[in-house]
Amino acid sequence: MMSSENSLNELIRLASRAKIYDLEPVRYPGMPFFPTQAPGYMYFLHRRHSDSQADSGKHLTSGTSGMINSADHVGTHVDALCHIAYEGKLLGTTPVTNDLEWRHGYKKYGAETLPPLILPGIMLDVPALKGVDVLPEGYAITVEDIEDCCKRENVNIAKDEAVLVRTGYARFWKEPVKYLRAAGLSKEANQMLADKGVKVIGADNLAIDPSVPSEPGKERPHHAHEYCLPQKGIYLLETMSLEPLSEDKCYRFLLVCLPLKFQGATAGWARPIAMRL
Numbered sequence: 399m400m401s402s403e404n405s406l407n408e409l410i411r412l413a414s415r416a417k418i419y420d421l422e423p424v425r426y427p428g429m430p431f432f433p434t435q436a437p438g439y440m441y442f443l444h445r446r447h448s449d450s451q452a453d454s455g456k457h458l459t460s461g462t463s464g465m466i467n468s469a470d471h472v473g474t475h476v477d478a479l480c481h482i483a484y485e486g487k488l489l490g491t492t493p494v495t496n497d498l499e500w501r502h503g504y505k506k507y508g509a510e511t512l513p514p515l516i517l518p519g520i521m522l523d524v525p526a527l528k529g530v531d532v533l534p535e536g537y538a539i540t541v542e543d544i545e546d547c548c549k550r551e552n553v554n555i556a557k558d559e560a561v562l563v564r565t566g567y568a569r570f571w572k573e574p575v576k577y578l579r580a581a582g583l584s585k586e587a588n589q590m591l592a593d594k595g596v597k598v599i600g601a602d603n604l605a606i607d608p609s610v611p612s613e614p615g616k617e618r619p620h621h622a623h624e625y626c627l628p629q630k631g632i633y634l635l636e637t638m639s640l641e642p643l644s645e646d647k648c649y650r651f652l653l654v655c656l657p658l659k660f661q662g663a664t665a666g667w668a669r670p671i672a673m674r675l
Contacts (some may be wrong), residue, residue: 416673419642419651421562422474423571430574430637432604435469442467470509470665476657477627477634480507481664484628503662512657512666515598515633517552519560519653519672521643522547524581532566536612538584538619539563544591551649555593560653564640568602571639583609585621596651599626600635600670635670648674 424430431438443464450460471477482492488507492498498505524539525532527547533539544563548554555561567580580603583591588606591599599622603609606622626632635655643651654674657666 413673415650416675417646418575419646419648419672421638421642421670421672422668423568423637423639425468425473426572428574429473430571430577431469431472432578432609435471437467437469439466439468439472441465444626470660470663470667471636473667474635474637474669475665475667476509476512476515476655477623477636478504478509478512478664478666479509479631480504482623482628483536484624489631490629500662504664505659505662508661509657509663509666510659510661512633512659515560515635515653515655515657515670517558517560517597517653518556518650519562519598519649520551520553520555520650521564521672522553522642523551523563523564523640523644524647525564525566525646526550526644530566532569533581534612535579535581536608536610536618537565537581537654538608538612539565539581539587540584541586541590544587553595553649554619555591555594558597560598560600560635561591561596562600562638562640562643562653563602563606564644565591565601567605568639568641569600578604578609580609581602582606582619583622585619588621588626592626592632596632598633598635599653600638602638602640604637606634606636635668638670641673646674648672651675655661 427440445463447460565581569574582603605617611618655668655669655670
């Protein structure tokens with residue numbers, strides 16, 4: 399029987415040999431966001447090295463710092479469980495009352511309660527399955543697409559694991575108009591993943607669901623946010639870059655995602671990585 403010290407050494411050995419994939423795109427002023435998340439993201443440099451030097455001209459060292467003005471659902475993030483209520487309740491049990499929400503955030507299920515997400519994961523490369531770089535605008539990924547991806551990649555969807563779904567729209571991260579028309583998971587596909595008992599659903603778009611309706615005149619689906627998050631407690635990891643995994647055909651990995659602990663916030667910013675052991 400392996401001792402705890404030997405187990406730790408083996409874990410360190412595996413981690414040191416792992417290939418690391420950074421799954422967060424760069425945050426920048428003007429990056430894509432839904433209109434409901436205005437003002438988006440802005441960074442202001444308010445303390446400069448030149449300020450210190452002009453102060454006295456004698457400093458050998460100087461410091462600089464800035465301010466961030468951003469909505470919490472802009473950039474790569476994990477939705478907190480307070481983000482969506484269904485039929486007036488969080489997680490199907492907690493009524494949304496005036497006592498629960500106040501100007502500094504939520505008194506329950508805020509981003510500070512998001513756990514570290516360290517778990518096995520798979521990436522389903524739907525564009526590669528279909529022989530394209532990017533899925534059509536608003537395309538709703540089907541259950542059949544997911545099943546075919548699993549067969550093609552020789553992976554299985556397992557309970558308490560993470561499923562990351564590539565649409566190809568991460569390549570439009572610097573083209574917000576195109577990025578805001580991304581494909582996403584259909585209602586049936588979300589339901590399938592929920593039924594499998596997954597713990598995390600992630601995608602390279604703004605909201606797991608398609609960003610626009612697939613057909614003119616129809617409403618955009620919101621099933622991940624109507625069902626997976628508020629009723630099943632599945633964590634939604636949004637606005638990822640899955641291109642590095644696609645380029646290396648890396649379909650199975652260890653996902654490491656540490657959401658920032660903003661008290662009472664409706665999302666925790668995150669920099670997820672995938673470790674190919």
